[in-house]
Amino acid sequence: QVHMVESGGGVIHPGKSLRLSCAASGFAFSQFTMHWLRQTPDGRLQWVAVISPDGDDKFYVESVMGRFAISRDNSGQTLSLHMTSVRADDTATYYCARESDGASTDFDFWGQGVLVTVS
């Protein structure tokens, strides 16, 4: 069955860098658009970044543009998020999510989430 596990979270000082990973299994990873989303401590969900199946196309929410980089390794079935120059407002639980195989950009499977605390 579809399974995604995030790792790499923790406590990090402002201005530092961190790399999150998402190990995917149970589906043809290379055929799906993948996303990172986050949920802030007040419970609000925010979309962060998207990457196309071949990795050529990437988009980011404005607040992380130029600081975060999404990437993927299709042979290793891994999604990554390289976070640099982190700020206090990057504190959140980060989720990787698979985009549904349909016309709309919704998310049919999510990882369990990994907490990043900037302090």
Add this chain to the structure above:
Amino acid sequence: DIQLTQSPSSVSASVGDTITLSCRASRNIATWLAWYQQKPGKAPKLLIYAASSLHSGVPARFSGGGSGTEFTLTINGLQPDDFASYFCQETNSFPLSFGGGTKVDI
């Protein structure tokens, strides 16, 4: 960017009740809307896509409606497992946006 406003922010209900949650978009998004359920400490789960289509495996007591700027999620006959938070999401334009959520408690 599209803003999504959910109401109410919380609602108290009983097992067996029928409740309707609302999501309002800041501009016309046709039927580009999804609904998710989230329980504490867990990731969101997709319930409804394209405003009214039930995701695979989701019980039929969940239904979605609306188009344009006004959307609803109805739960017919609340079950104990349904007490959770519910979020709407715009699914067509980047940056994708979410509503602030509605918490359904006993």
